[in-house]
Amino acid sequence: MLWLAQAAAILAIHLTKVGAAATLYPNATNPNPSNSTNASELNDATSPPYYPSPWMDGSGQWADAYTKAQDFVRQLTLLEKVNLTTGVGWEGEACVGNVGSIPRLGFRALCMQDSPLGVRFADYVSAFPAGGTVAASWDRGVWYQRGYQMGMEHRMKGVDVQLGPVVGPLGRSPEGGRNWEGFSPDPVLSGIAVSETIRGIQDAGVIACTKHYILNEQEHFRQPGDVAGYGFVDGISSNIDDKTLHELYLWPFADAVRAGTGSIMCSYNQVNNSYACQNSYLINYILKGELGFQGFVMSDWSAQHAGVSSSLAGLDMTMPGDTAFDTGLSFWGANLTIAVLNGTIPEWRLDDMATRIMAAYYLVGRDRTQVPVNFNSWSLDTYGYEHPYASMGYGLINQHVDVRAEHGTAIRSAAARSTVLLKNNNALPLSGKEKFTAVFGEDADNNAYGPNGCSDHGCDDGTLAQGWGSGTASFPYLVTPLAAIQNEVLQYGSIIQSVTNNWAYTQIEALAKQASVALVFVNADSGEGYITVDGNEGDRNNLTLWKDGDALIKNVTGYCNNTVVVIHSVGPVLVDAWYNNPNVTAILWAGLPGEQSGNSIADVLYGRVNPGGKLTFTMGASRTDYGTDIIYKPPNGHAAPQDNFDEGVFIDYRYFDKNNIDPIYEFGFGLSYTTFAYSNINVIKASAGAYTPTTGMTLEAPVLGNYSTNPADYQFPSNMTYVTAYIYPYLNSTDLSKASEDSSYGLPTEKYIPAGATDGSPQPRIAAGGGPGGNPELWDVLFTVTATIANNGTIPGEEVVQMYVSLGGPDDPKVVLRGFERLSIQAGSSATFTADITRRDLSNWDTATQNWFISSYPKTVYVGSSSRKLLLSSALNI
Ligand code: NOJ
Numbered sequence: 001m002l003w004l005a006q007a008a009a010i011l012a013i014h015l016t017k018v019g020a021a022a023t024l025y026p027n028a029t030n031p032n033p034s035n036s037t038n039a040s041e042l043n044d045a046t047s048p049p050y051y052p053s054p055w056m057d058g059s060g061q062w063a064d065a066y067t068k069a070q071d072f073v074r075q076l077t078l079l080e081k082v083n084l085t086t087g088v089g090w091e092g093e094a095c096v097g098n099v100g101s102i103p104r105l106g107f108r109a110l111c112m113q114d115s116p117l118g119v120r121f122a123d124y125v126s127a128f129p130a131g132g133t134v135a136a137s138w139d140r141g142v143w144y145q146r147g148y149q150m151g152m153e154h155r156m157k158g159v160d161v162q163l164g165p166v167v168g169p170l171g172r173s174p175e176g177g178r179n180w181e182g183f184s185p186d187p188v189l190s191g192i193a194v195s196e197t198i199r200g201i202q203d204a205g206v207i208a209c210t211k212h213y214i215l216n217e218q219e220h221f222r223q224p225g226d227v228a229g230y231g232f233v234d235g236i237s238s239n240i241d242d243k244t245l246h247e248l249y250l251w252p253f254a255d256a257v258r259a260g261t262g263s264i265m266c267s268y269n270q271v272n273n274s275y276a277c278q279n280s281y282l283i284n285y286i287l288k289g290e291l292g293f294q295g296f297v298m299s300d301w302s303a304q305h306a307g308v309s310s311s312l313a314g315l316d317m318t319m320p321g322d323t324a325f326d327t328g329l330s331f332w333g334a335n336l337t338i339a340v341l342n343g344t345i346p347e348w349r350l351d352d353m354a355t356r357i358m359a360a361y362y363l364v365g366r367d368r369t370q371v372p373v374n375f376n377s378w379s380l381d382t383y384g385y386e387h388p389y390a391s392m393g394y395g396l397i398n399q400h401v402d403v404r405a406e407h408g409t410a411i412r413s414a415a416a417r418s419t420v421l422l423k424n425n426n427a428l429p430l431s432g433k434e435k436f437t438a439v440f441g442e443d444a445d446n447n448a449y450g451p452n453g454c455s456d457h458g459c460d461d462g463t464l465a466q467g468w469g470s471g472t473a474s475f476p477y478l479v480t481p482l483a484a485i486q487n488e489v490l491q492y493g494s495i496i497q498s499v500t501n502n503w504a505y506t507q508i509e510a511l512a513k514q515a516s517v518a519l520v521f522v523n524a525d526s527g528e529g530y531i532t533v534d535g536n537e538g539d540r541n542n543l544t545l546w547k548d549g550d551a552l553i554k555n556v557t558g559y560c561n562n563t564v565v566v567i568h569s570v571g572p573v574l575v576d577a578w579y580n581n582p583n584v585t586a587i588l589w590a591g592l593p594g595e596q597s598g599n600s601i602a603d604v605l606y607g608r609v610n611p612g613g614k615l616t617f618t619m620g621a622s623r624t625d626y627g628t629d630i631i632y633k634p635p636n637g638h639a640a641p642q643d644n645f646d647e648g649v650f651i652d653y654r655y656f657d658k659n660n661i662d663p664i665y666e667f668g669f670g671l672s673y674t675t676f677a678y679s680n681i682n683v684i685k686a687s688a689g690a691y692t693p694t695t696g697m698t699l700e701a702p703v704l705g706n707y708s709t710n711p712a713d714y715q716f717p718s719n720m721t722y723v724t725a726y727i728y729p730y731l732n733s734t735d736l737s738k739a740s741e742d743s744s745y746g747l748p749t750e751k752y753i754p755a756g757a758t759d760g761s762p763q764p765r766i767a768a769g770g771g772p773g774g775n776p777e778l779w780d781v782l783f784t785v786t787a788t789i790a791n792n793g794t795i796p797g798e799e800v801v802q803m804y805v806s807l808g809g810p811d812d813p814k815v816v817l818r819g820f821e822r823l824s825i826q827a828g829s830s831a832t833f834t835a836d837i838t839r840r841d842l843s844n845w846d847t848a849t850q851n852w853f854i855s856s857y858p859k860t861v862y863v864g865s866s867s868r869k870l871l872l873s874s875a876l877n878i
Contacts (some may be wrong), residue, residue: 268300568597612800
């Protein structure tokens with residue numbers, strides 16, 4: 001049956017993806033977003049086939065790892081190679097994902113573990129600030145250090161692959177449930193943040209898994225399944241044109257590849273009506289071809305929908321390995337063994353899958369840094385089952401290794417440095433000596449169920465310091481804002497009281513009347529779609545504050561004319577009802593700060609840290625101002641929801657700018673307790689040569705070792721204890737047709753295989769490719785920009801100086817971010833801002849030549865303090 005499913009899926013690819021589809025990417029245009037209600041050119045988009053799957057060649061920093069990986073793979077049997085690629089099934093072993101082991105060579109099974117902000121499902125770990133929060137520090141050092149410390153914690157727990165960082169979702173719509181796991185809807189900011197994070201994780205000796213590739217921009221319908229009232233609905237299709245793909249969503253993935261990410265997770269959704277984990281165009285052509293990705297592509301959990309076609313389309317590892325959780329069946333495992341034995345999948349493709357996995361292993365030094373897995377995702381108990389789903393192998397499963405080191409200090413500082421001061425009418429910083437401090441809001445206090453009291457953090461109770469779902473980690477503790485503020489105030493013997501029930505109107509009024517300063521904590525949460533919180537199925541239903549936050553602010557400001565609002569949120573929230581109320585004397589956005597939440601905000605409130613964070617998204621006056629939204633209802637019938645990205649590259653500030661919409665707080669905005677002056681822009685032209693498209697041919701696909709073609713060599717060992725629902729590479733019959741359980745077995749294989757998919761001969765290299773991330777000349781420096789930034793206030797401060805570029809064409813955004821630097825400047829002193837402008841920074845994607853080019857439109861560089869405060873400018877003479 002499985003085999004039939006595979007065959008059908010291959011056939012489907014073959015029949016629907018060839019032909020007219022092949023021209024979609026090159027010819028698509030960006031329809032005017034204001035016409036988005038009209039029939040879209042992207043409707044029912046298709047994705048062209050691209051085969052064969054590129055084999056790794058050890059380019060860039062991968063040379064050494066490639067040689068080692070080849071040496072290792074050359075020693076493996078067919079079964080052992082298969083074992084490296086296929087997960088053992090959901091809850092089959094200790095980690096959220098585990099592949100098979102190679103006992104003969106003393107190679108233990110690889111362990112894949114969430115999350116992008118710490119080790120999920122483990123004790124004695126740190127809960128770091130979320131990606132979307134640290135992004136607001138605009139600080140490369142903060143990103144690297146967080147990556148390194150997260151990597152170290154994974155490493156000490158025995159994890160081989162950390163399932164993060166995230167740049168998909170990028171954040172197309174602010175309601176997107178998992179935006180906070182990633183960094184920012186701006187591709188350049190995201191690209192730099194993801195690169196630093198990857199370097200940090202991998203320098204710690206753990207493989208980073210950059211996810212989710214690609215266009216997983218909403219939670220609703222991300223997977224096929226039954227929807228109440230609608231029946232079965234296919235996974236959503238994010239429909240996109242070639243230019244938008246390259247100029248926006250692919251950009252940070254290119255940076256991740258250039259930074260050397262060892263693995264990339266393909267996403268649940270479809271792209272142009274082809275599932276991302278078996279989309280040959282996206283994996284073979286774009287990721288492994290054009291971007292030259294050398295590591296391995298891992299499926300999201302159950303995002304694989306067919307066996308042979310996913311392998312030929314470039315998938316290298318299936319997670320968690322079973323067709324659906326705990327079916328005991330796999331599209332790979334035994335079926336992959338058979339597919340190689342019968343020639344449906346060429347040996348070089350399996351060799352390439354195994355080589356890519358092992359190369360990532362060697363690249364980050366796993367051969368030197370690996371320790372035994374010493375925790376268990378499925379239980380915090382000391383003793384339990386090694387194979388939790390099967391309840392087999394009782395013994396020591398959790399050694400409670402404390403891996404936190406001194407990370408709490410950096411977490412506190414990172415969150416404080418990421419806090420954005422949005423408004424300050426001389427209310428901040430506080431001294432702690434205020435006569436009467438009043439704290440309001442459930443968001444200031446503990447969750448009555450404990451910081452980890454809701455499964456996968458699927459609730460919004462107490463102070464919000466991370467979202468919900470697989471992008472979370474257990475809190476070792478959670479310092480609440482109330483506790484930290486109380487510590488502060490009590491040092492001076494002042495008075496502090498709180499009301500943390502948002503609906504205790506009488507008590508709120510009574511306390512607010514007495515306060516000399518009121519600190520109001522409000523929040524907005526979101527998370528992964530498999531959990532629904534307060535009616536929000538992952539994606540937010542709206543952009544308003546949760547728990548009646550607006551009413552709370554209104555009730556406090558009605559009685560206290562010195563009200564400071566602190567927002568803990570997953571992204572933009574609507575503040576228009578109160579932000580310019582004169583009784584709101586200060587506003588801070590603190591994001592999702594992690595375990596040290598209270599200490600971090602107290603550091604800012606009481607002036608130990610002068611705020612320097614800036615918004616990494618736009619805060620608009622209404623949700624419609626963003627021009628994009630979530631699809632909440634499926635179409636009638638069983639068709640996949642069609643999510644047409646008609647707005648093209650115009651998301652977030654680019655959309656606001658294009659449509660002349662005034663934001664409340666723009667992208668890049670943030671205040672300080674001091675002030676800065678910008679002057680003296682200077683542009684130096686560098687001498688870069690002309691751009692040369694990559695040409696030539698690859699080598700032929702290497703074949704590593706021999707394998708027996710005798711099915712008798714692949715049978716289940718007779719002395720083996722079979723673990724229930726576990727996925728093995730072995731066959732249960734010497735008759736391949738019986739072993740595959742496929743009634744159509746034996747039909748000519750050509751019928752099922754897309755043209756060229758098994759061809760291991762040298763292939764043309766891609767013009768826009770040629771190195772990790774793309775053509776190396778894209779990173780040639782064309783200009784270096786400098787400016788003078790003076791701190792003209794009275795205290796030291798840090799300023800995130802931003803460089804934007806106008807590409808000048810009628811279809812280009814007004815400006816796009818291209819560089820930034822966070823400068824630390826003493827009062828009365830100045831510092832020099834410096835940033836390079838690369839060829840890539842000035843290029844557009846040309847769909848006809850399938851390459852980057854610099855248009856002849858006049859280009860301008862701006863240096864400023866936000867996307868709307870473009871204080872200095874200069875023409876760029878190319
Ligand atoms: C599904 C999520 O989409 C992915 O991000 C996560 O890594 C896996 N589950 C494993 O938990």
